[in-house]
Amino acid sequence: MIKQLETLIKMQKFDKVIGEKNILTKELPQQLNSLKQSLKNSNEATELTKSELDENLKDQKLRELDIANNNTKITKYKNQLLTIETNKEYKALNSEINHLEKKNSEIDDELIHLMEDESELKKRLDEERETQKKASDELKANEEKLEKEIQEVQKDIEDLKNKRNFLAKDLPRELIRRYGMLIKNKNRKAIVFNDNNACSGCGYTIRPQVAIDIKEGNSIIYCESCGRILVSHL
Ligand SMILES: [Zn+2]
Known part of the structure; x- marks a missing residue:
């Protein structure tokens, strides 16, 4: 076999490995990106749930405040009832008290809903923090390794190309x-x-x-x- 053919066969052996390593230069960064993306998604989900929980607790506070304000009014009106002289005034004030009591009962129902939501949100947040930790641990365990592998593969490809090109110089x-x-x-x-x-x-x-x-x-x-x-x- 003429030397040119032998040289080409040798070059192709290098090119076969270069081809395999080229695939790795795409796959390894994808693996790394996917780990980073998982952590990012997990961070975002956790942040979102945290802000929903904050909002929920703020809503609960506001409603508790409404109930307290209404209760103050109710107490005040009830005291006024004792000093009222006309039947008409008595009825009006009594109706106002009833209205406030009904309102408080509605707000109380809303509070119960909010508390149920709060417990769901806390459960969700715990799960999301767990996922977040796993994603973070996995990235930590692999990031450096993958970056090193990417660099090594690129260096290997350079070396192989140099060897192949060295052979090619006689063709x-x-x-x-x-x-x-x-x-x-x-x-x-x-x-x-x-x-x-x-x-x-x-x-x-x-x-x-x-x-x-x-x-x-x-x-x-x-x-x-x-x-x-x-x-x-x-
Ligand atoms: Zn053919």
């Missing part, structure tokens, strides 16, 4: 260009082999004379269908 420019296009466009397989008289890249039948040429390996033979470079074995 004609046109051959390097063609090889590069095949790696890029043909699923990172530029060099394929004769697999029972068919191209192992695309399955196209190899003519007997071409098969002999491939076996001799004295020249660069391209598959007549997919254009990949054919060798007898890899």
Whole structure:
């Protein structure tokens, strides 16, 4: 086999690993982002529930204040009742007292609802804090590791490319260009082999004379269908 073919086969071995590592350069940052996103979502959910709980407690305070104010009025009116002289005034004041008492009973119902909500919100907040802690722990445990892996993969790719390019320096420019296009466009397989008289890249039948040429390996033979470079074995 001519040296050019041997060189191309070696280059493809590097390109195979580069291809695998290229996938990692996408996957690893995605993993890291997904951990960061989980924590962010969890933080937001916790903050939202916290502000709902604050709002709920504020509402409860306001209603308690309303009830207290109404009670003060009721006491005052009840004392006034004792000093009232006309029946009409008595009725009016009594009706006002009834109105305030009814109002307080309504506010009390609202308070009960708010307290039920408060207990639900606290339960939810506990669960969300638990999730938040898990997300934070998971990010802490993996962030540094993933960042290191990302850097290492990038460095590995650089090293592999340098090694591949070092091999390529002895090849004609046109051959390097063609090889590069095949790696890029043909699923990172530029060099394929004769697999029972068919191209192992695309399955196209190899003519007997071409098969002999491939076996001799004295020249660069391209598959007549997919254009990949054919060798007898890899
Ligand atoms: Zn082919």
